[in-house]
Amino acid sequence: MSRALGILLGFTADRLLGDPRxxxxxxxxGRTASSLESRMYADSRVNGAAHTALLVGAxxxxxxxxxxxxxxxxxxxxAATAxxxxAVLGARSLEREAATMATLLEEKDIPGARDRLSHxxxxxxTDLEADELARATVESIxxxxxxAxxxxxxxxxxxxxPGLLAYRAANTLDAMVGYRSPKYENFGWAAARLDDVLNLLPARACALLTGLTAGRPAESLRIWRRDARKHPSPNAGxxxxxxxxxxxxxxxxxxxxGTYVENRGTLGDGPPPTVxxxxxxxxxxxxxxLAAAAVAALTALLIRRPGPTSRPAQRGGTGSKGTRWV
Incomplete structure (x- = not known):
């Protein structure tokens, strides 16, 4: 119960407070990762793998x-779980960034929206207009x-x-070095591949929950099955x-x-996004x-550590205790 309760409390704190300022x-x-990168960087997959292993492992x-x-x-x-x-969730901050972008575009502040998109x-x-800025925002959300x-x-x-911290460390490294740019194509390879592996199941769970919570499970699943493969990312697709x-x-x-151009295919049958x-x-x-928090809490309840178990007392001895798993 403590893990499930901690997850729900932590999720609630993120919804109410957002990220610590x-x-x-x-x-x-991130600062630690940048400092270590300055000492370990080389145009090498080996150096990048060592950088990733050290940070995620620690x-x-x-x-x-x-x-x-x-x-x-x-x-x-x-308390520790909460x-x-x-600390690792970013849902509330994502919502705030979406609201900021929406407001800027509704007020036709295109320069402000261009600057804000980097968040x-x-x-x-540089050259994106309102509808393209809206598309970038929708896809990022x-x-x-x-x-997040x-x-x-x-x-x-x-x-x-451990699961919370390991995932956030890997995902943060991917956001920092997991690019197909000339500088990070080799050094960031390990971080990008680790992030791909860790997101294989969660991304598909997110896709499933998206259709269910939108009330359009059949249509969402149809587009997912038909178009996801067009996207270069196995999980974002x-x-x-x-x-x-x-x-x-x-x-x-x-x-x-900036340093490279990527064709992400086209996904869906409707009109392009607008503001x-x-x-x-x-x-x-x-x-x-909200649905993911409920699923996570249920998962925590189903994957519980066994408590003490007892066997019938034998003459001259006491019952043995079961093993506790973390």
């Missing part, structure tokens, strides 16, 4: 230690609903604090396709990231996050 643990991890070990210290103290375990869940994605927004909300919740439900089907939009196209679709997408993302 100062001393954010993820920001601290963060996971910290989570394991927290679980072991608190495992026999339910209140402490609940604090970690709050959501790495696209070059969809992809980050999986990365659904995936950490599900890993936390299954593995507790199902999520964005599911959102396209759920919202009756067409997403995708050619994206310019009003940003708030629709954010509302759907909120419902998906």
């Amino acid at each position: 100062r001393y954010h643990p993820v920001a601290g991890f 963060t996971t070990a910290l989570g394991v230690a927290a679980e072991r210290i608190t495992r026999n103290h339910p209140l402490l375990h609940t 604090a970690t869940t709050w 959501l994605c790495a696209r070059d927004a 969809a992809e980050n609903t999986s990365d 909300c659904v995936a950490p919740l599900l890993w936390g439900g299954a593995f507790g604090v 199902p999520v964005e396709a599911a959102f396209a089907g759920a919202l009756d939009l067409t997403l995708g196209g050619t994206n310019d990231y 009003p679709d940003i708030r629709r997408t954010a509302d759907l993302a909120g419902r998906v996050g």
Whole structure:
């Protein structure tokens, strides 16, 4: 119960408070990763793999230690799980960025929206107009609903604090170095592949929850099955396709990231996104996050540590105790 309760409390804290404005643990991890990169960087997959292994391994070990210290103290375990869940989730911040972009575009502040888009994605927004800025925002909300909300919740439900921390460390590294740019194509390869593996199941769970919470499961599933493979990412593809089907939009196209251009195919049958679709997408993302929190809590309840068990007392001895699993 302590893990499930901690996840729900942490999710609630994120919904009410959002990210800490100062001393954010993820920001601290990012600074550490940047400092280590300056010492380890080389145009080499080996160096990049070592960089990833050291950072993700150390963060996971910290989570394991927290679980072991608190495992026999339910209140402490609940508090540790809640604090970690709050720290690694980014759903509320994503919602705020979506609202900011929607307001800027509704007020026709195109320069302001171009500048603000960098808070959501790495696209070059220099020449983007309102509808293209809306498309970039909708796609970023969809992809980050999986990365910043659904995936950490599900890993936390299954593995507790180590799962939460390991996933966030891997995903943060992917956001920092997992690009197909000349600088990071080799060094960031390990971080990108690890993030792909860790998101395989959560991304598909997010796609499924998207159709269900939108009330359009059949259409969302149809677009997912038909179009997801067009997207270059094995995980963003199902999520964005599911959102396209759920919202009756067409997403995708050619994206310019400054140092390279990527064709993401076209996903869906509806019209391209326009400014009003940003708030629709954010509302759907909120419902998906709520459903994911419920699934994560249920997972935590189903994957419980066995408590003490007893055997019939034997003459001259006492009953034996079962093993506790973390």
